[in-house]
Amino acid sequence: MLEVKNLTRCFEGPAGVIRALDGVSLDVAEGEFVAVHGPSGCGKTTLLLVAGGLLQPSSGQVTVDGEDPYRLPPEKRSRFRADKIGFVFQQFHLVPYLTVLDNVAAPSLAKPEPNADARARELVSRFNLEDRIRHVPAKLSTGERQRTALARALLNRPKLLLADEPTGNLDVENAQNVLQYFADFAKEGGAVLVVTHDTRAATYAHRMLEMQKGMLVAET
């Protein structure tokens, strides 16, 4: 599902060029849950953004479902993301003025579908958020926010789920629940790439990759 080959990404910094990704290659197959573990600043988020078609690599190739998003014009790449990829962020990034239901349905703005509302309700129910359906994010607990973000990522039935530190702000129980959702998603045939410094991900992931200084250094 996701193929990353010899990926590099450089940034201009005050101290010169920083190689956030340095020859990274990895595959995530359908039904596979891969976790990338590493310390802060090792390039995990950059890897996720490049893999998600949001950040053009300096060199190397990214293929999602057999298609290189960076070969598409920007407008089509946006649609490509909406079709194929679901994102989950550490800060959840829920839209503050939308209710749980509206936040879950938000991806339908990019990919309008007639049954988007029903699908959003189904996901709200699946993530046990029915009682909170009319609440705005400020009224939710941290776990509820993350579950809402997860539900939103799944609205368009993506084939690839990308998560950046999804358990970073969660307590143990909620973190385990979230990792379990990823595992379940993979079990249903989706591909999951999670970047985290939470070692508990190893329990749920099929593979755990170690990243340091922009390079994948080990696999467990």
Add this chain to the structure above:
Amino acid sequence: MRIRHLVAKEIRHRKLSFGLGLLAVALAVGTLVGALTLLRGHDLRTQQILARKEAETKETMATLNDDVRKAMLRLGFNLVILPKGQNLGDWYADDYASKYMPEEYVTKLAHSGIMTVRHLLPSLQQKVKWPEKKRTIILVGTRGEVPDLHANPKKPMAQPVPRGKIVVGYEIHQSLGLSIGDKLTLLGRRFAVHKLYQERGSKDDITAWINLEQAQELLGKKGLINAILALECVCSWSGLPKLKADIARILPDTQVVERVSKARIRFQTRLKVGQRAKETIQAEKRSRAKLRSERERLASVLVVVAIVGSAGWIALLSLANVRERRAEIGVLRALGLRSRQILLLFLSKAVAMGLAGGALGFLAGFLVGRHLGMTAQHIGAQPAVQILFDPKLALLALVVAPLLTVVASWIPAIIAARQDPADILREE
């Protein structure tokens, strides 16, 4: 979910920011609409004032014309026919002619068919010493009116004095203690007092009237007169030259002098009143035009300041909104929203702000402009509000306001649309 739902929910969430933007739009549109309504009101008020003044003037002039016509009918105006050789300077100084003309002239004129002369009064007039009473008087010989055979008979304006009778002015009978029926001697002839005149405050008070024939005898002017009074000449002043020409044709050895009449004074006075009324209207027009020009100048400055100020304020608010929603923009882009959808998101909000602000501004501007522009509640039978309300102006407000907000929000919206979601998400 649609973009419009997102816009509506965001507006509800950030009411203050939207409200401040809306007020700015309302201020700009209100100033524009207020200025235009004020000027429209001014124009209507001007029309109203001028129409009223013109109607009043027309009515006054109609009344004046009618008055003059009636006055002319009643008073006519008076002509004095004098011998041709009479020096007018002497005549004005002495108030009687020193030259003479045949008495038959009056008969000739009466039979001439001039319809505009109603009464002809021949007279022989002269200042004389009254030796019996040791005083000077004006002696007037009169035979009464000469009937005009061609005109309808009129009630005579002056009665003849019978032979042997005398009519005396106020000063004479007062100073001599005369009563009707008293006998007196004038230039050796005996006369009985026929009538005593009330005080007139003119030379009539020292005048005595006797029969024309007797006057001619006393003064040695047999068959002569020195003036013919033509009274109540029924014609307008524009016809006076023709009348004079007609008399000159009939009586070539005479000259015609117009005596100032009350009717003429009234006519001239009223002409002046009419002229003054017209000048007042012109002055009112000039004053209203000047006021409009001043208002127009002030309005144009205010409108420009309000529009530029509002646009700047809306641009700042939009920019702040973009900064505040940076994370939201990043995540929406990550979810697959295209940059033009982000642009649409911000511009839709601008349009909503423009429409709401435009409606509010129109209402406020209309009411303020109406209040300042005119005070009358009604124009004719119609309420002033109905006449002042201009649907085109409302439409203009609802077009201009969204245009203003879209233009003002354009750069912030472009900034939002061009934001790189990767940068945002990495920073967040």
